[in-house]
Amino acid sequence: MRPVGSKYLLEEPLGRGATGTVWRARQRETAGAEAAVAGQPGETVAIKVLKEELAGDPDIVMRFLRERAVLLRLTHPNIVRVRDLVVEGDLLALVMDLVDGPDLHRYLRENGPFTPVAASLLTAQIADALAASHADGVVHRDLKPANVLLQQYDGRMHPMLTDFGIARLADSPGLTRTHEFVGTPAYIAPESAEGRPQTSAVDIYGAGILLYELVTGRPPFSGGTALEVLHQHLSAEPRRPSTVPDPLWTVIERCLRKSPEQRPSAENLARGLRVVAEGIGVHANAAQIAAAEGVGALLAPDPAPAAVPGVPGAADPTQVLPTNAPQGAYDPNAATSFLPHTGGPVGAADPTAVLPNTGAADPTAVMPPMPQGPPGGQGQQPEQPHPWQSQLRAARDRNEQTQIQYLDPDADPLRRRPQRQAARPQQQPRQAPQARPQRPQPRGQQQAPAGYGHPQQQPQQYAPQQQPQRYAPPAPEPQRPAREPRAPRQRSANPMKIPGLGCLKGCLFTIVILIIASWLIYELTPLHTWIGHGKGYWHQVKDLVGSVSHLVKKLGSSSGSGN
Numbered sequence: 001m002r003p004v005g006s007k008y009l010l011e012e013p014l015g016r017g018a019t020g021t022v023w024r025a026r027q028r029e030t031a032g033a034e035a036a037v038a039g040q041p042g043e044t045v046a047i048k049v050l051k052e053e054l055a056g057d058p059d060i061v062m063r064f065l066r067e068r069a070v071l072l073r074l075t076h077p078n079i080v081r082v083r084d085l086v087v088e089g090d091l092l093a094l095v096m097d098l099v100d101g102p103d104l105h106r107y108l109r110e111n112g113p114f115t116p117v118a119a120s121l122l123t124a125q126i127a128d129a130l131a132a133s134h135a136d137g138v139v140h141r142d143l144k145p146a147n148v149l150l151q152q153y154d155g156r157m158h159p160m161l162t163d164f165g166i167a168r169l170a171d172s173p174g175l176t177r178t179h180e181f182v183g184t185p186a187y188i189a190p191e192s193a194e195g196r197p198q199t200s201a202v203d204i205y206g207a208g209i210l211l212y213e214l215v216t217g218r219p220p221f222s223g224g225t226a227l228e229v230l231h232q233h234l235s236a237e238p239r240r241p242s243t244v245p246d247p248l249w250t251v252i253e254r255c256l257r258k259s260p261e262q263r264p265s266a267e268n269l270a271r272g273l274r275v276v277a278e279g280i281g282v283h284a285n286a287a288q289i290a291a292a293e294g295v296g297a298l299l300a301p302d303p304a305p306a307a308v309p310g311v312p313g314a315a316d317p318t319q320v321l322p323t324n325a326p327q328g329a330y331d332p333n334a335a336t337s338f339l340p341h342t343g344g345p346v347g348a349a350d351p352t353a354v355l356p357n358t359g360a361a362d363p364t365a366v367m368p369p370m371p372q373g374p375p376g377g378q379g380q381q382p383e384q385p386h387p388w389q390s391q392l393r394a395a396r397d398r399n400e401q402t403q404i405q406y407l408d409p410d411a412d413p414l415r416r417r418p419q420r421q422a423a424r425p426q427q428q429p430r431q432a433p434q435a436r437p438q439r440p441q442p443r444g445q446q447q448a449p450a451g452y453g454h455p456q457q458q459p460q461q462y463a464p465q466q467q468p469q470r471y472a473p474p475a476p477e478p479q480r481p482a483r484e485p486r487a488p489r490q491r492s493a494n495p496m497k498i499p500g501l502g503c504l505k506g507c508l509f510t511i512v513i514l515i516i517a518s519w520l521i522y523e524l525t526p527l528h529t530w531i532g533h534g535k536g537y538w539h540q541v542k543d544l545v546g547s548v549s550h551l552v553k554k555l556g557s558s559s560g561s562g563n
């Protein structure tokens with residue numbers, strides 16, 4: 001167990017995000033006066049320990065300290081309370097109330113979409129939290145289901161917005177120097193994607209995406225890469241799913257307006273959603289139905305939206321399309337990313353939309369600093385590729401160089417033995433493996449949080465977005481089984497070993513057989529009386545050998561004298 005400051009002990013990690021790791025922790029002693037909640041020894045809390053990249057930046061530490069008061073004073077029934085901030089050496093940590101329950105992203109994944117009524121009521125509470133924070137001048141900027149925790153009490157689920165101010169902290173001058181900003185591509189408002197000035201309306205856009213995801217199970221904009229998703233935020237209109245009632249669609253559509261000035265205020269959003277929930281419920285009366293149908297009139301924009309101070313590139317309306325592009329199938333629920341800005345017009349990013357496929361990128365990665373262009377990017381030569389494009393190209397080139405291809409073992413120069421043979425036709429690269437099978441979704445009745453209406457009759461199973469066809473490295477060769485230790489060589493049945501004789505062994509054996517056979521024939525037949533006149537076999541053989549050698553000698557001497 002690791003101590004955090006003198007007052008807390010980290011017990012076990014609850015999860016990891018882009019900005020840090022959240023731990024279940026225990027209070028050792030009562031916190032000092034600087035904490036918003038003193039707490040009691042033994043009390044369990046949640047502590048978000050910020051990443052070293054953040055904690056190691058003096059600008060961020062300064063901002064952390066400056067924002068302390070804002071973070072500690074944000075209290076609302078639908079906001080996870082920050083109890084204390086710990087700055088100690090290179091450690092920055094936020095001590096929060098521990099929420100006993102899943103986050104909304106996990107809940108959706110496990111239970112499928114909500115009914116329109118349940119989705120409206122849940123989002124209304126999130127809008128309440130936003131209204132309170134916007135009134136205090138705090139913009140969340142990273143609204144997404146993973147940042148909504150579902151607290152369970154009294155058998156009900158109660159949404160609690162967390163990670164308030166984290167985006168704001170991470171967006172300190174320390175990071176803006178590097179032309180980066182914080183966000184999650186599936187939930188990023190168009191103005192954030194373009195690096196335009198941001199206001200509290202970015203949270204309304206996030207609420208619209210979240211509401212859409214609650215009723216359909218997926219966010220409205222998807223694509224193969226983060227860049228594609230961002231393009232859609234900028235230019236595509238969300239498609240209306242057939243299951244969404246008219247009044248609810250009016251609310252979603254207004255939240256997802258490209259122009260921030262046309263989105264409702266958080267307060268009006270909360271009110272509108274409650275009117276919709278009443279009007280689309282099965283027990284709605286005529287007046288409620290009529291009110292829901294007229295919800296558009298309630299969704300007035302905020303006349304004085306809270307501005308996001310010090311947004312990178314806020315002064316540069318030409319900055320477009322940031323992405324850290326997890327280049328591979330894009331996960332809409334990827335963690336918050338630090339996204340580098342690009343310069344150049346929107347269209348300039350089009351060629352780079354075909355991004356090199358580097359596989360699953362670490363969604364928590366902080367992109368390397370981008371070289372600074374001229375202030376505002378205004379003076380940039382149109383023909384010069386933006387550093388971001390150059391970086392993409394370099395990554396693509398690297399990829400091409402290191403492309404993995406199946407190599408026929410016979411064609412492998414490291415394995416091939418020098419031998420003459422006709423050139424083989426080159427083997428085709430192997431087919432990419434089939435897409436991974438989808439995880440089986442939990443079946444059975446969907447359980448909506450109590451208090452949010454009944455589950456849908458036919459709960460739509462949440463399914464991850466269809467991943468587009470993409471290059472996949474070939475399947476690794478199946479691992480060869482480890483070679484069995486070689487079995488001791490089988491000895492021949494004939495234990496006799498005559499070194500150097502080789503196949504003569506058989507001849508020798510044949511001669512022995514012939515000798516034995518001739519001996520038997522000589523002894524057992526009348527041959528010995530006819531030929532040998534009673535002499536024994538060996539005697540006869542000796543005589544025979546003697547007369548043969550005599551004959552050979554005689555022949556030799558006669559041929560010698562003849563010469």
Ligand SMILES: Nc1ncnc2c1ncn2[C@@H]1O[C@H](COP(=O)(O)OP(=O)(O)OP(=O)(O)O)[C@@H](O)[C@H]1O
Nearest residue numbers: 015016017018019022046097098099103146335336
């Ligand atoms: N106060 C809390 N009480 C209990 N669990 C929490 C609390 N805050 C966060 N968690 C859990 O910790 C995990 C990580 O949280 P974190 O906010 O770091 O991740 P995230 O929101 O998924 O990522 P990102 O930083 O990209 O927004 C989540 O699964 C969340 O459910």
